Amino acid sequence: MDKLAMTEAIMAKKAEKGLTWEGIANEIGCSPVWLTSACLGMNSASAEKAAAIAEYLELSCEVAEALTAFPTKVWDQVVPTDPLVYRLYEIMGVYGGTLKEVIQEKFGDGIMSAIDFTMEVDKVEDPKGDRVVLTMSGKFLPYKSW
Amino acid sequence: MDKLAMTEAIMAKKAEKGLTWEGIANEIGCSPVWLTSACLGMNSASAEKAAAIAEYLELSCEVAEALTAFPTKVWDQVVPTDPLVYRLYEIMGVYGGTLKEVIQEKFGDGIMSAIDFTMEVDKVEDPKGDRVVLTMSGKFLPYKSW
Amino acid sequence: MDKLAMTEAIMAKKAEKGLTWEGIANEIGCSPVWLTSACLGMNSASAEKAAAIAEYLELSCEVAEALTAFPTKVWDQVVPTDPLVYRLYEIMGVYGGTLKEVIQEKFGDGIMSAIDFTMEVDKVEDPKGDRVVLTMSGKFLPYKSW
Amino acid sequence: MDKLAMTEAIMAKKAEKGLTWEGIANEIGCSPVWLTSACLGMNSASAEKAAAIAEYLELSCEVAEALTAFPTKVWDQVVPTDPLVYRLYEIMGVYGGTLKEVIQEKFGDGIMSAIDFTMEVDKVEDPKGDRVVLTMSGKFLPYKSW
Amino acid sequence: MDKLAMTEAIMAKKAEKGLTWEGIANEIGCSPVWLTSACLGMNSASAEKAAAIAEYLELSCEVAEALTAFPTKVWDQVVPTDPLVYRLYEIMGVYGGTLKEVIQEKFGDGIMSAIDFTMEVDKVEDPKGDRVVLTMSGKFLPYKSW
Amino acid sequence: MDKLAMTEAIMAKKAEKGLTWEGIANEIGCSPVWLTSACLGMNSASAEKAAAIAEYLELSCEVAEALTAFPTKVWDQVVPTDPLVYRLYEIMGVYGGTLKEVIQEKFGDGIMSAIDFTMEVDKVEDPKGDRVVLTMSGKFLPYKSW
Amino acid sequence: MDKLAMTEAIMAKKAEKGLTWEGIANEIGCSPVWLTSACLGMNSASAEKAAAIAEYLELSCEVAEALTAFPTKVWDQVVPTDPLVYRLYEIMGVYGGTLKEVIQEKFGDGIMSAIDFTMEVDKVEDPKGDRVVLTMSGKFLPYKSW
Amino acid sequence: MDKLAMTEAIMAKKAEKGLTWEGIANEIGCSPVWLTSACLGMNSASAEKAAAIAEYLELSCEVAEALTAFPTKVWDQVVPTDPLVYRLYEIMGVYGGTLKEVIQEKFGDGIMSAIDFTMEVDKVEDPKGDRVVLTMSGKFLPYKSW
Amino acid sequence: MDKLAMTEAIMAKKAEKGLTWEGIANEIGCSPVWLTSACLGMNSASAEKAAAIAEYLELSCEVAEALTAFPTKVWDQVVPTDPLVYRLYEIMGVYGGTLKEVIQEKFGDGIMSAIDFTMEVDKVEDPKGDRVVLTMSGKFLPYKSW
């Protein structure tokens, strides 16, 4: 079973059971963001986590196995068209130079890792309109000379 | 004075005085991320903020005026090459679909605004390596039918 | 049922019954533009509207369910080739800078939302050739400092 | 004097005199959108309109002459990055197929001209946030067989 | 029946009957260029013309119906690779600026319509090698101020 | 003197003297289209023609020499943005497959040369709107086996 | 039978019979390069040549017919990735300007035809490593004025 | 002196003295193609060859030095627009797969080197039109396992 | 059997038997990198090596035959998105100019062959985090004049 079939099986079962990513994540004991990325085939799960997900969703062990496979991460659109995703691209374009200035002022020459990385999504209620709060945490990796 | 010349003037004065974005922002009373983006020409400042920035840096009122101009936001590289900025692009590619699932599960059909938007950068010390923490807050905008 | 199959089912039934978008919209009580975009899979409908559309067209509740799904908005052609759509692209290219000047003169620094947005199409008869009138209304979103 | 120098001269004088596009257009007797596009070098003016613009702004007849030149319309960014202009591009992508359906249902096979074309920008005040209203009017051009 | 299946049905029948585009066009009473473009799915036919084409080719009324559908005009290759079509692209590149000068000298600021447009192909015999003669006729559309 | 400087010199003198491409071409005894392409640097002129052009325009022999240089033909925009030139690109996209069918039906497998090629522009008056008529004549080049 | 199926049939039969392009070409009496291009669907064969190829390979007359069809020449990769083909692209990039200088010095303003064109591949043995020798012969086509 | 200035100096002197690439090459004792590529900055010359070229052209030793620099080979156009160079690109597209078949049939799995490579241009007179003959010789490099 | 089916057959059998690339390579007597590239269809194997691989994996002789076919090397993504592969692209971008300087300083004008080329991957344990060591060895190919 490849990642595509795995994702379809998970999405179908999740809809059928009326579950949410948040609900599944709480049950499994992990972050909803990481859980979703693993179920969409963009991260691999450990054997234990994969088994727990498949068991909770009452899916076969082929699904569990597919969850442990190391994914090849591919996105087709160089510039994303979906408005929600495009806004992230816009933030990168508008604030990329700013983040470079501010991060390197605080940490020195280096980058924020996208591998040793976690992210959370929160909802903050606000009378003027609720707000999406994204919190990203990545290890700082300094450049080194040799 | 256009935004380019404005940025150069600010960068030169900041280096000469040995200031940091964080220091200037504290002095002016605003976020370092917003301040940097305005000084790099990617946001406009109110007349008062612009005057305060120019005064603190001992720069001319042409700089203050240029800070208030509404910028045309342009980035040249469709896919950024600088490693720090590319990692943000990679996060958008790897986690874009995940964020769509998680945000829309919490909020319904809509997007996170990149206009009614704030961002902060924090340094979290960690014995295994310090971490960069980015916190983005954008108003949720629901799609509407008509 | 995914959005593609939903659109095909709606188009086939609409042709079979000899209906128009305008006629369906009047029946449902919504704008023809919004209705068409929902039926083409570019917007989601509320459960009530979706049920009304499916019922009026005598289509299954799978179609109604598919109408409520939150779409991933994708277009394949970076520059559209169809002449009708290209003309819109050309308007954006020729008048983009002009609209930036005129909108920001009236409203200040910010954008016209494409999310909190409605659009109508009207036909204005004219002896020298009828005219297409597009009316777009988008909420103004001001940039903010923080 | 080429269009670039012409635009710079007009922008400088407009700022110096504290004028608005709307004010100049009222004075000249034309639409602010058309006026702005001509001053940005994306449309040509008749000799009379060009003279009136130059006179009102107290600019040389070289500027008037440059306003009458037929422009070569060029935009550099296939996908615009400025958020205000990008939203127009997004509207074309999301609603392009919808407009094709709705316009051709009303008019038959053909297009909306971008040449025999006018556009207005209005501000509609709204307690939930003011709205930008764009009204575009283009002659319908039917395809013909031969 | 979509345009693709329609074209395949027409091409197969045309080959089976040993017909030419020119022969069919003469029979129907239209231009071979227009006829071919309609049969390749790049133009729509009136109900009468569509019926005549289907009848002459002894094809079903589904084909006639497909011929009347309003096409979405799509081409995949931004720069065409087929040598015959590339030469047209090269002519546009080499002579585009020239045509702009010469057409606008004769007609004023405006364009040649590609919608109100006809084209013919002729063969001119020549002892040094026969020549292809393309004659394009498009309505001149002047830009207008407003 | 390179082609760019040559074109500028010719354009300036042509404007100063109030000449037209058609008028110069009649004087020199050549086609206005060819003349314009040579003056825009997209074709080379024979020594005699170049001398005649320079003499008639009262320009230096450096201009004549530059007219005889073999040009490197470059266009920057893969898809042209200027509306007049884009319409030619659209014609190539919409009618490219049609022209391949019709030309190869008349001539066999081969192409229309863009090198052994001439083109004319005519104005045909029409009460419903004047028409631009482009006539292109290119030698047919058959493919050969070997 | 389309060109794709034709190529597959020819490749399968060639492998089954253990033939080489050179061997087939000698049998048919043509160049191996031309023969291969026709069998790969990038050139059309005369009825006689097509029949001879099909007969020698013991393939059906559908294959012969497909060999005579006029191909639409398409390549997908703007920059080829296969190392053997990329080296040809690199030669065009590195030596394109040089060839323009040297060919036009010898022949005047014009091009080498890629239509009236033949090519051979030879193997030249060399103790330091055998060499591939490509010989291309294309008719010179001079630009003409008109 | 960089390669650009070197090429300009050589071109100017060559024009002034009325020399040809072929004539200079015969004088220096090398191939006109290689000589031209070195003078256009796409190959480096040995110190002796560089000195000989500079001396024959009566140019400074800065030119000789620039000729010996190792070039960074850059071409701007992914698909060349100049018709002469485009035809080479077309040959690569149309015949690339053919050359792969024929070369690998003769030599096994590997490529023709574009580094250990020579090329000549010849003129073959022909009453039906003179022909350009390009002869390329590249060392065959076999793939190896390890 | 084409390369795609071959790779699938090998991957399935490798997973079923619980083998590693390193284990298979040791058994066959070759490098794990080369073995993997051949099994992924990016290199061809000699008849002996192919037979040994198929035999060891208990796969059919069609697999062995497919391993000996000369591959057409294609990659779809001009800029790879998978983070592991992107890092190699980034190294090429950041260090490409540096490698040109350092290699040409050591060897003269020329390149490192990617054909006469071997590569190994090693794991070096390190208390601060294990390291991936890639060792590439390519024959230096000097440019030559002629």
Added chain:
Amino acid sequence: MDKLAMTEAIMAKKAEKGLTWEGIANEIGCSPVWLTSACLGMNSASAEKAAAIAEYLELSCEVAEALTAFPTKVWDQVVPTDPLVYRLYEIMGVYGGTLKEVIQEKFGDGIMSAIDFTMEVDKVEDPKGDRVVLTMSGKFLPYKSW
């Protein structure tokens, strides 16, 4: 002094003194690859190393200061054209999937860092042709769940 001017100053002085990257690196006590990348503006140097480089080259302290600035890493060509750099791109394309398999077999799901990274270039003499040996060492970064 920006990085561009810094690189020019270093290159000029290095040429004038007849130094090599290897020689400077030995003098400073660092790797020639790192030293070259810092001098080309693709890495930053510590204050001590920067001072040592400037002093050894007898360059101003502005150069030393520029060496310590954190670079924005930009490369213009998405696919490099220079043959030496292209070969690295080709290796990434041909062997990218292979490296993913082999590295992840040895280390688990993760990547080789391009930040915590060193590289060396060696020359290995070989009677069949000297070989370039590139040795890259990057820290393995495992993906983590959260």
